[in-house]
Amino acid sequence: MLQGRLPSRVFRILKQAGELAERTSVSAFVVGGFVRDLLLGQPTLDLDLVIEGDGIAYARALARPAEAEVKAHDRFETAVIVFPDGFKLDVATARTEHYEYPTALPTVQRSSINEDLYRRDFTINTLAIRLNPGHFGELMDFYGGQRDLNKRTIRVLHSLSFVEDPTRVFRAIRFEQRFGFRLGTETLALIKGVGKIDLIHRLSGSRLSEELILLLSEEEPRKMIARLGALNLLHFVHPALKWSARLDVLLKAVPKVLDWYKRTSLNWADRKVSVAGASSGSPADLMDGWLVYFMALMEVIPSQAVGETLRRLKLSVRHAEKIRVSRDSSSKLLRRLARRPPLRPAEVYRVLVGLSDETLLFLMAKARSESVKRRVSAYLTTYRHVKPILTGTDLKTMGLKPGPIFKKILSQLLSARLNGEVQTKADERNLAKRIINAVTP
Ligand code: CTP
Numbered sequence: 001m002l003q004g005r006l007p008s009r010v011f012r013i014l015k016q017a018g019e020l021a022e023r024t025s026v027s028a029f030v031v032g033g034f035v036r037d038l039l040l041g042q043p044t045l046d047l048d049l050v051i052e053g054d055g056i057a058y059a060r061a062l063a064r065p066a067e068a069e070v071k072a073h074d075r076f077e078t079a080v081i082v083f084p085d086g087f088k089l090d091v092a093t094a095r096t097e098h099y100e101y102p103t104a105l106p107t108v109q110r111s112s113i114n115e116d117l118y119r120r121d122f123t124i125n126t127l128a129i130r131l132n133p134g135h136f137g138e139l140m141d142f143y144g145g146q147r148d149l150n151k152r153t154i155r156v157l158h159s160l161s162f163v164e165d166p167t168r169v170f171r172a173i174r175f176e177q178r179f180g181f182r183l184g185t186e187t188l189a190l191i192k193g194v195g196k197i198d199l200i201h202r203l204s205g206s207r208l209s210e211e212l213i214l215l216l217s218e219e220e221p222r223k224m225i226a227r228l229g230a231l232n233l234l235h236f237v238h239p240a241l242k243w244s245a246r247l248d249v250l251l252k253a254v255p256k257v258l259d260w261y262k263r264t265s266l267n268w269a270d271r272k273v274s275v276a277g278a279s280s281g282s283p284a285d286l287m288d289g290w291l292v293y294f295m296a297l298m299e300v301i302p303s304q305a306v307g308e309t310l311r312r313l314k315l316s317v318r319h320a321e322k323i324r325v326s327r328d329s330s331s332k333l334l335r336r337l338a339r340r341p342p343l344r345p346a347e348v349y350r351v352l353v354g355l356s357d358e359t360l361l362f363l364m365a366k367a368r369s370e371s372v373k374r375r376v377s378a379y380l381t382t383y384r385h386v387k388p389i390l391t392g393t394d395l396k397t398m399g400l401k402p403g404p405i406f407k408k409i410l411s412q413l414l415s416a417r418l419n420g421e422v423q424t425k426a427d428e429r430n431l432a433k434r435i436i437n438a439v440t441p
Contacts, residue, residue, distance in 0.1 A: 002129070002137055005043045013089065017049060018131030020062050026053030028131040029113055029140065032120065035127040039149055040179070048090045050116055050128065055079060055093030062091070076108060092116075099164050114142045121168045122175065122187075123148045123155045148184075155184035162194045166203050169194055169233055170211040177223045195232045203236075209313035212237065216290035222251035225297070238312075240305040241297060250296040253365035258289050261361055264381055287357040291319060295326045295362040303327060322356045330359070330366055337363075337372045345383055346415035352379045388413035390428045398429070400436065409435050 003011055014030060021028035029050045037044045051058045056072045059079035063070045072079040077093035094116040097106030117126040117140075127145040130138040139146070148155050154176045162168050169191055176183055183191065215224050228234050229243025265287075298306045306327050310320045336351050337343065343351070352360060360380055367373045390413055392406055400406070409432050416422045416431055 001038065005038060005041070007045075009087075010045060010047070013047070014131055015136070017062060018133055018136050020058070021051070022132050022134075024053070024058065024061060026051050026058060027113065028052075028058070029128040030131060031113075031117065031128040032125050035129055035139070036124050036145070036149065038129075039127070039146070045087070046090075047088075048092065049131075050092050050094050050113055052094045052113055055091050059089075059091040062089075077110070113140065117142055118157060121156065121161065121165070121171055123157060124153075124175070124181075126157065152179065152181040153184045154181050154187060156187050156190060159186075159190060162190050166194055166236070167207050167211040169236065170208075170215055170228070173224050173227050173231075173233075174211075174215045174218060177220065177227055178218055191231060191233070195235075205312045205314045208236065209315055212294075212313070213290050216293040220255070221290075221293050222248070222255070225251060225293075237297065238301055238305050238309045240301040241309075242300075244300060247296065247300045250299060250365060251293065254292050254296055254362075257361045257364040258292060260364075260377070261287065261357070261380070264377075287361070288319070291322060291358040292361045292365065294319075295323055295330075295358065296365065298323055298327050299330070299366070322358050325355065326359045326362050330363055333363060334367055334372060337367070337375050338369060342371065343375065345378070345418040345420075348375045348379055349383045349386075349414075349418055352376065353384070383418055386414065386418055388417055388428055389425045390432060394429075395432065398432065398436075405436075405439065408439075 002014065017028050030047060031050045032048045034044060034047055055077050056074070056079045059070050059072070059081050063081045066083055068081045068083040070079050070081055077095060079091045081089040081091060094111050094113050095108050096111040096115045097108055097119050099106050113128055117128060120126050123143045123145045126143045128140040130136065130140060143157055154172050156162065172183060172187065172191060175181065215221060218224065225234070226243060226248070234241040234243065298309065301309070306324070310323060315323070333351060337348065357380070360376055364373050364376045367376065388410055392402065392410070395406055395409060396402065412435055413422070413428050413431060422428050422431055
């Protein structure tokens with residue numbers, strides 16, 4: 001299966017990993033999500049190796065011939081190998097973790113592969129494949145992972161799993177909805193129990209936001225949020241957050257605008273300047289899709305609760321700022337965009353200039369009127385790339401002294417170009433002269 005389903009390069013790395021393990025008298029396994037996805041027929045290239053022995057020393061030895069870089073974390077005895085072409089491989093020392101108290105950071109001790117796998121979240125993530133020659137490709141299934149994959153069930157290994165790490169509640173729902181599985185009966189009961197006890201204050205905000213971001217980065221976050229809502233678990237994000245018809249409408253609109261954005265941004269990369277004077281497009285990878293979903297969640301809770309959520313989740317200043325702008329101004333912006341008579345392109349530009357792509361996409365998702373949506377999309381794809389042909393240097397050669405007048409002229413030239421009132425450089429020059437004459441006595 002490994003040979004058939006993996007790119008040959010990845011297969012070779014696994015072979016080499018096994019051979020090195022044998023030479024250095026340790027046992028090597030590829031574990032977790034990689035094995036799960038391989039068995040599901042959806043192989044990923046996210047490789048996690050576990051070594052019975054010194055994982056960091058092993059990672060260094062594996063990296064050396066390939067001249068790959070190793071970043072080691074001594075405290076956890078883990079390392080990441082980064083190959084020269086950017087391919088990454090996580091290596092961990094087989095270990096057990098003891099929690100001094102629920103939700104604490106664990107203390108770590110070396111152990112065997114089966115103990116290592118015992119500390120994982122769900123049975124479907126406990127599968128391992130041996131890599132040492134002679135046993136290469138053997139599936140190790142200590143906790144019924146294969147049975148649960150076949151039964152399409154998400155099941156925890158023990159009853160304290162969610163107490164030790166309540167972020168697993170989000171993970172359970174994420175995997176359940178991603179794969180179209182069901183929560184096992186006991187696991188469901190445990191999750192409902194966690195919903196009732198107040199672990200939230202003991203859970204670090206940054207770990208919670210990591211999981212929430214992962215969830216909102218999935219293909220269909222709406223299904224996951226709906227399920228969290230049905231299980232009364234959205235209060236983990238904020239007590240005021242509840243599933244509602246309004247939230248449902250917003251969450252249905254978000255993937256449509258994200259798809260649109262991805263399609264148009266791809267076009268941008270291929271497309272040369274189409275509007276006279278327009279510069280080329282914006283890089284799609286700078287836009288965080290999860291943030292648009294996050295904006296939708298924040299839209300349905302009171303403004304004060306938004307501040308509390310952002311502080312608690314410790315989102316970066318950059319992300320928090322984008323969310324705050326959307327929450328505080330989206331309604332006002334949409335009202336301005338809907339004004340009658342319809343805004344001209346230059347007015348649309350002035351309303352939207354400076355907003356993040358995420359906020360603009362959120363506006364599109366929230367807008368009920370098609371014409372308002374079109375105004376935002378025209379800004380994203382066209383208006384914001386438009387520039388006057390004349391530059392400050394041209395104005396200087398026209399005999400004008402640099403000063404506030406420059407800004408005024410360039411801004412009026414931009415408006416005229418957006419509104420289609422000037423076409424050529426000569427048109428712009430004439431307009432500039434008219435503005436100069438009007439302001440100079
Ligand atoms: N894990 C865990 N508890 C957590 C986070 C992770 O037990 N709160 C374990 C899981 O068993 C998982 C492994 O750590 O297999 C690696 O985590 P991650 O990379 O997040 O999991 P994947 O299963 O690879 O998830 P994805 O498919 O979303 O990448």
